Amino acid sequence: MKKKQTLERCPCGSALFFDACCAPYLDGQAAPSAQALMRSRYTAYVKKDTAYLLLSWHASTRPASLNLAEDSVKWMALEILSLSQGLPGDSAGTVEFVASYKAGGRAQRLTEKSRFVFEDGRWFYVDGDIA
């Protein structure tokens, strides 16, 4: 059966369609940069794709499990503020971003500088500093 095409804008805010943006990474394709991985992880939070979040988390910091089923946070928007390295050929990189969300009906913002490393042909999220 042919996979259904969805003409849905990607939740990561790229203005691309989901199928042409983060979907391939959630389906297993290696993200080419720290920013692409960061965007796909935001999209995974929107879609509550815990398997992908754990897969893209570095083994040194990855939680044993992640349960978003009961999570009432509604992710609204992602804005990338700055990038440092994290490009093809780099071994590490950082992405600073603001994620807007609603929790308990109130609009909130999370500003974080996340660290990523490139290992075994893939980018991984390591950890982040919340501003």
Ligand SMILES: [Zn+2]
């Ligand atoms: Zn995307």
